[in-house]
Amino acid sequence: MCRIDPNDVGAAVAALAAGRLVILPTETVYGLAAAAADPVAVAAVFEAKGRPRFNPLIAHVADVDAARGIALFDPRAERLAKAFWPGPLTFVLPIADRDAVCDLARAGLDTVAVRSPAHPLALETLRRLGRPVVAPSANRSGRPSPTTFADAMEETGVSAGAGLDGGPCAVGVESTVVALLGERPRLLRPGAVTREALEELLGPLGEAEGHAHHSPGRLLRHYAPRAPVRLEATAPRPGEAYLAFGLAPQARQVFQLSAAGDLREAAARLFTLLRAADATTPTAIAVAPIPDNGLGEAINDRLRRAAGHVG
Numbered sequence: 162m163c164r165i166d167p168n169d170v171g172a173a174v175a176a177l178a179a180g181r182l183v184i185l186p187t188e189t190v191y192g193l194a195a196a197a198a199d200p201v202a203v204a205a206v207f208e209a210k211g212r213p214r215f216n217p218l219i220a221h222v223a224d225v226d227a228a229r230g231i232a233l234f235d236p237r238a239e240r241l242a243k244a245f246w247p248g249p250l251t252f253v254l255p256i257a258d259r260d261a262v263c264d265l266a267r268a269g270l271d272t273v274a275v276r277s278p279a280h281p282l283a284l285e286t287l288r289r290l291g292r293p294v295v296a297p298s299a300n301r302s303g304r305p306s307p308t309t310f311a312d313a314m315e316e317t318g319v320s321a322g323a324g325l326d327g328g329p330c331a332v333g334v335e336s337t338v339v340a341l342l343g344e345r346p347r348l349l350r351p352g353a354v355t356r357e358a359l360e361e362l363l364g365p366l367g368e369a370e371g372h373a374h375h376s377p378g379r380l381l382r383h384y385a386p387r388a389p390v391r392l393e394a395t396a397p398r399p400g401e402a403y404l405a406f407g408l409a410p411q412a413r414q415v416f417q418l419s420a421a422g423d424l425r426e427a428a429a430r431l432f433t434l435l436r437a438a439d440a441t442t443p444t445a446i447a448v449a450p451i452p453d454n455g456l457g458e459a460i461n462d463r464l465r466r467a468a469g470h471v472g
């Protein structure tokens with residue numbers, strides 16, 4: 162794996178410009194990046210992840226100016242960008258420049274998902290490249306998102322021509338996705354920017370509709386480890402690994418999301434601990450109840466999908 166120098170931003174920029182894939186750190190999870198305008202590079206991303214082609218990708222940009230170049234910004238988008246960018250919030254807006262984010266990246270839709278990530282290495286890469294980059298989470302489709310460079314390399318590293326090690330991801334769950342298409346903004350994917358924070362600026366949010374391809378991450382089994390996942394478990398059964406939140410029972414394979422019951426800490430550890438629990442080859446991974454307020458909504462959304470339940 163040492164063909165990749167995890168500190169060489171220049172190599173990452175050159176690889177993207179040449180149509181190759183790059184393991185890119187963001188504040189949420191690691192992405193598998195490609196130049197958004199390049200359909201061959203974008204096709205390679207779908208292939209590396211084993212991702213269904215009807216599931217569109219997020220275009221990542223260095224700043225609001227770059228976003229305005231590809232999407233039709235409205236006053237709501239301006240307000241949200243001012244409050245939360247760079248950061249873990251993605252807007253779905255009408256597409257303005259169809260060439261900048263190719264058809265395949267948008268899964269043929271007339272809309273585009275766009276975000277400016279708050280990670281210095283991602284921002285430096287985007288600035289130096291000067292073009293938008295698609296970056297789905299760097300896991301193979303259906304698996305937990307990688308939150309460390311090592312996990313990202315293990316998932317999709319073989320397909321990458323370069324990669325950057327930005328350390329463990331501070332947030333740990335994917336960005337919030339909000340559609341700004343109709344009268345009422347809709348929450349398509351709960352994430353690091355909470356519903357409460359969005360509603361303060363936008364008023365009440367509508368819900369995602371039932372169509373899987375209109376609603377991000379809405380596939381039935383997603384973010385899933387190999388072992389089955391059992392939710393709302395107050396204690397592990399024999400043979401199970403346990404993800405605790407707060408009080409931890411005396412048992413062999415206990416992984417603590419947050420001893421203090423802190424949702425931020427739990428989000429940051431979620432995917433790493435799902436992987437660690439899975440590595441013990443348990444009969445199942447039992448997970449403690451997690452409160453549903455604030456970041457808890459995003460955590461519970463990912464857990465329900467890991468368990469194969471509809472959210």
Ligand code: TXA
Nearest residue numbers: 189191192217218253272273274297298335336377378
């Ligand atoms: O935090 C994140 O957003 C990470 C990091 C790497 O930036 N990326 C990420 O990408 O989670 P991905 O591809 O795993 O998830 C993007 C989600 C998908 O579930 C997709 O359905 C939705 O965004 N999406 C993208 N374009 C869309 C569009 N035009 N309309 C509705 N949903 C869209």
Ligand code: MG
Nearest residue numbers: 297298306335
């Ligand atoms: Mg993903």
